[in-house]
Amino acid sequence: MLPPPRTRPADGKILGVVLLGLCGLAVGATIFLQVEKQPESSPVTRGARLAEEAGCFACHGRSEEEPRFNLRLAAPGQWRGKNNPSLWEGEITEVKVLVDWITNGVPADEVEKHKQLFIRMPAYRDRLSAAEIEDIAAWILAEGLKLRVDPGARTTPAAPGAALTPDQLFVAGDRLARQTGCYQCHGELGQGGVANPASFKGYIPGFQGQDFLKLTADGDRSEILHWIDHGRGRAIEAGLLGRIAKKYFDGQAIPMPGYRDQLTPAEKERLADFLLLINQSGPLPAREIERLNAVLDPR
Structure with missing residues (x-):
């Protein structure tokens, strides 16, 4: 009975190279997919996520139709109902105003009025970076456009040929x-x-x-x-x-x-x-x- 043919060393090396190449391709494809799947963001999308994480909706709700309970001190020992406004109710369109509210909890000129509230807005100056606060402001301003812009409004046409x-x-x-x-x-x-x-x-x-x-x-x-x-x-x-x-x-x-x-x-x-x-x-x-x-x- 003849002995089985022995694999030549060269064949084993070729097989090893092929297997190594296939492993390399598999690893490369995995890395490529992971890189390509990295999420993309913008100030608006980051702001939406940060607003959720910061608890903004607990006090302000997600829309005008989602009121949030609060009380205002009308006189010593006398409290009156006052819902918190939504993030868009005041139609604030200035970044510096939004940043002031988020950073300090209340602008300096409204501190005394704010003290009359049962539930007061916290300051986020030590919890969020300046860039994160601006991202939340970007999101609030962008979302506010849903309420402010009339999609049916006519636009001013450009001059013919311009x-x-x-x-x-x-x-x-x-x-x-x-x-x-x-x-x-x-x-x-x-x-x-x-x-x-x-x-x-x-x-x-x-x-x-x-x-x-x-x-x-x-x-x-x-x-x-x-x-x-x-x-x-x-x-x-x-x-x-x-x-x-x-x-x-x-x-x-x-x-x-x-x-x-x-x-x-x-x-x-x-x-x-x-x-x-x-x-x-x-x-x-x-x-x-x-x-x-x-x-x-x-x-």
């Missing part, structure tokens, strides 16, 4: 985005969207950062228009990782609707211009959102 200024485009695009529900999923001013189970990153991206660029072939205009028409990306599903992208698009809980039959060609072009403007502007800080409040609602 290009829109960035602010004119922002007003026109913002109205269109509100009318078509863009902010409901992508966040106010496109600064970051809602949770989306089973999506690649677990949330619907905004228009302001790298997520948007990766989904639209680096901000390619025709790709943006394809997204608007079909609610799906053409380039990303046809690329090297197209099968993975398609898997997530098919499995996510909240798919994007296609607006092909809902918007006119001119509206789609205007919306594409607006989305590119937001992306070029980048994540909006509190001071810029304060300025945009005046642009979008010039009372």
Whole structure:
């Protein structure tokens, strides 16, 4: 009986190299996915998270329709009911005023009046950094636009043949985005969207950062228009990782609707211009959102 053939040393080395290469690819793919899945944020999305963590909603509620109990001392031993205002009831549109309230618990000129309240606002100066407080202010200002801006308001048209200024485009695009529900999923001013189970990153991206660029072939205009028409990306599903992208698009809980039959060609072009403007502007800080409040609602 003949002995079994012995594996040549060279074959073992080749097999080892192949296995090592496959392990390297697997590790590389894992690292790549972990890097790509890193969440993106903006001052507005960070502010929303910080407001939740800081307990803001316990005293202020989440809307005008969610009153929060309090009492005011009317005379010695006499208390009267007084609900706490929501974060938007006073229509504060200045960053410095919001920062003063959050930092100190109450502005200096309202200290004595504040002392009459049964439940008083705490100061967060020792609990939040200055940057975190500004992020909360950015979120409050952005969310306040839902109450302040009328999506049905007419915009002032540009002169025939004249290009829109960035602010004119922002007003026109913002109205269109509100009318078509863009902010409901992508966040106010496109600064970051809602949770989306089973999506690649677990949330619907905004228009302001790298997520948007990766989904639209680096901000390619025709790709943006394809997204608007079909609610799906053409380039990303046809690329090297197209099968993975398609898997997530098919499995996510909240798919994007296609607006092909809902918007006119001119509206789609205007919306594409607006989305590119937001992306070029980048994540909006509190001071810029304060300025945009005046642009979008010039009372």
